[in-house]
Amino acid sequence: MSIGALDAAKAYGQVLGTPAAARSASAAEAAQEGSFGAIVDMVSGTASAMRTAEAASARQVAGTGDLVDVVTAIGAAETALETMVAVRDRVVSAYQDIMRMQI
Amino acid sequence: MDLNNATRISASGLKAQSLRMRVVAENLANADSVASTPGGQPYRRKVVLFRPEDVGGGEGVKVRGIAADPSAFKRTYQPGHPNADPSGYLLSPNVNSLIEGADMKAAQRSYEANLNALEAARSMTIRTIDLIK
Numbered sequence: 007m008s009i010g011a012l013d014a015a016k017a018y019g020q021v022l023g024t025p026a027a028a029r030s031a032s033a034a035e036a037a038q039e040g041s042f043g044a045i046v047d048m049v050s051g052t053a054s055a056m057r058t059a060e061a062a063s064a065r066q067v068a069g070t071g072d073l074v075d076v077v078t079a080i081g082a083a084e085t086a087l088e089t090m091v092a093v094r095d096r097v098v099s100a101y102q103d104i105m106r107m108q109i
Numbered sequence: 110m111d112l113n114n115a116t117r118i119s120a121s122g123l124k125a126q127s128l129r130m131r132v133v134a135e136n137l138a139n140a141d142s143v144a145s146t147p148g149g150q151p152y153r154r155k156v157v158l159f160r161p162e163d164v165g166g167g168e169g170v171k172v173r174g175i176a177a178d179p180s181a182f183k184r185t186y187q188p189g190h191p192n193a194d195p196s197g198y199l200l201s202p203n204v205n206s207l208i209e210g211a212d213m214k215a216a217q218r219s220y221e222a223n224l225n226a227l228e229a230a231r232s233m234t235i236r237t238i239d240l241i242k
Contacts, residue, residue: 072124074120074123074124074127075120077120078116078117078120081116081227081231082113082116085113085231085234085235085238088235088238089238092238092239092241092242093241095242096241
């Protein structure tokens with residue numbers, strides 16, 4: 007797995023610059039290469055899970071939603087966020103380990 | 110992921126049981142609802158029917174429909190009642206509060222069972238994520 011700072015910047019740029027349909031294709035490509043793009047795609051997946059949870063909460067507050075839907079959506083968003091944060095911590099610590107390496 | 114599917118299935122159980130609870134509430138609330146016209150039909154007890162349904166990655170539960178209980182109405186002699194039939198008998202709903210109470214307890218227990226399953230699936234997921242922390 008290559009985790010250079012440039013790779014990260016490139017992957018973020020790709021995700022921001024490409025439309026959603028093209029994004030999944032480029033992410034699949036990136037995952038094949040084993041680059042940072044797959045993790046960035048995970049971040050956008052987490053963001054969409056959280057948006058779903060927010061929409062469900064808003065519907066519940068407006069009185070048109072279902073309580074069970076709110077709870078499951080928030081649970082799914084929480085799990086996605088926990089996974090994403092755990093993977094990010096792992097990646098950052100691996101990156102730091104490499105940067106501290108004596109040459 | 111199977112744990113996500115387990116969550117969806119448990120959520121379908123929660124929804125089905127809350128609908129069952131709603132029907133029990135309707136039955137209890139209408140236990141004394143008589144006919145709106147003299148000699149007419151009073152409130153008829155409702156029952157919920159469940160069926161398995163594919164929720165995308167497993168079989169959840171769905172309410173197939175709400176059926177009417179065909180059992181006979183209670184018939185009491187109340188000639189003074191405005192809605193009594195010409196012979197003085199008044200029909201009252203076929204709701205038995207003991208049966209409704211038992212049904213309510215069953216819905217409550219089933220809801221709790223689904224909540225426990227949901228919680229177990231959630232804690233399994235969290236514990237798995239904890240492995241890479």
